[in-house]
């Protein structure tokens with residue numbers, strides 16, 4: 001695991017962008033494409049600012065969602081909707097709408113998760129019978145959740161599904177789908193980007209005390225794990 005503490009949000013954005021650039025380059029050189037999973041929440045503005053800085057062949061990218069809120073794309077809670085508005089605009093990055101794999105709408109949460117699993121089956125190569133993403137870009141909430149995997153929730157035990165529905169997310173909106181831990185931990189690279197003093201206690205619990213929280217359970221089995229942490233969020237790490 002690599003933990004990098006950076007001075008401010010701008011450096012976090014720059015570092016994250018560099019990591020994405022390198023990982024995309026390796027994936028495209030080795031396999032000809034780059035399958036990346038993005039999150040929403042506080043990670044979204046980092047990507048909106050960071051992706052335009054990177055040198056890459058965007059035409060080789062496919063963008064998936066580590067988790068997504070089940071709301072219409074024009075709802076302000078939709079992570080896809082946000083990227084559609086802020087990122088998938090020609091003057092920002094050369095990513096096209098067709099390269100994004102959003103959740104299907106108008107289905108029950110169970111069906112939404114199943115339909116997303118089908119999308120993974122179509123596009124993401126398997127390793128150990130599980131889809132293997134090239135990179136998962138993860139956020140972490142102040143309670144230690146990541147994706148829509150919340151502390152103490154049954155979903156942490158899920159071993160069969162690749163994508164699971166959740167109807168009682170403590171963070172609104174309640175209905176979501178999320179990649180499950182086996183899929184997260186099968187990725188070639190997982191990267192957390194975390195900022196803000198309000199995350200300093202939980203960062204300590206996860207990175208120093210190794211408390212059993214969802215974000216602590218992100219331990220790619222054969223891949224790499226990066227944490228990019230802004231100084232205030234890292235203030236209780238004594239690094």
Ligand SMILES: O=C(O)[C@H](O)[C@@H](O)[C@H](O)[C@H](O)COP(=O)(O)O
Nearest residue numbers: 039040041042043139140141147
């Ligand atoms: O629904 C969401 O917001 C995200 O997709 C989720 O995966 C996010 O990364 C975590 O909830 C952490 O959220 P924050 O970074 O906003 O604390």
